[in-house]
Amino acid sequence: MAVRIVIVEDEQALAENIAEYLVQHGYEVVSIIKGEDDIDTLIKMNVTADIFLIDIMLEGTLNGIEIARTLSEMYPESRVIFSTALATRPILDQISFFKHEGYLLKPYSLKVLETTLYLAVKKISRFDEFALGHKEKKRNIIPVREKGKTILIDENDIYYIKAKGTITEIYTEKKVIKTRELLKNFLERLSLNEFERIHKSYVVDLSKINFLNSKKCGILNFEIPVRRGSYKQLMEKLNEIRKN
Secondary structure, three states: OOOEEEEEOOOHHHHHHHHHHHHHOOOEEEEEEOOHHHHHHHHHOOOOOOEEEEEOOOOOOOOHHHHHHHHHHHOOOOEEEEEEOOOOHHHHHHHHOOOOOEEEEOOOOHHHHHHHHHHHHHHOOOOOOOOOOOOOOOOOEEEEEEOOEEEEEEHHHEEEEEEEOOEEEEEEOOOEEEEOOOHHHHHOOOOOOOEEEEEOOEEEEHHHOOEEOOOEEEEOOEEEEOOOOOHHHHHHHHHHHHHO
16 A cells, blocks of 8 residues: 555645655655645545645644644544745744654755655654555544534544534533534434434433433433433443444
8 A cells, every 4th residue: 555645735736746746656645735724625535644744834824733733633643744945943943842754845856855755654663665554443533613613523532412402512521512513414424333312312422321221321420311212222232332
């Protein structure tokens, strides 16, 4: 499998030139994005990447370093290589606090880019020289809108979900995200088999519950009602999950 690369660059002509060169040299360019507005698209495409090549000086409210932080949360096994035309002390200080595999000062030659990528791949000990294999658990990052902002939620972090009219409340261990989306529409974006609608207004991750009886279940510090007549079916599914 070829090394998979996502290019984050707002100069379209440069991005396309880099992509063409990399493909000719055996790399797989899985996506080109211009900045923060394209992150949702990356998620919806279910793109996986081994290396992100990120320009620091991007148009928009987030610079390349801030975008790198977001992408690193979504793809913790991926690596980052930065590029920029400005090598000021403040920028270098920001980069020094972020784990990265290389830094390219624009304008750089395509040969320098290839050398940087080659060394980055060699540096990652668990990867072969020219074939990267992901060992991470598959993640489903779900973008939701809350108060005009896009929040990225890892499906694995969700404990339960509650419908409140046209609002869906998503409960994780540390926070509650409220989004104006019908519960049935949100459920279509979940991929894990552990989620079960145990009541008209509640969906829970059965693998995270503390107890279950015919009337309610416990999750986090809350008790959630169970739909009448569903206890036996829920126990069967819960036992199946625990076996796995």
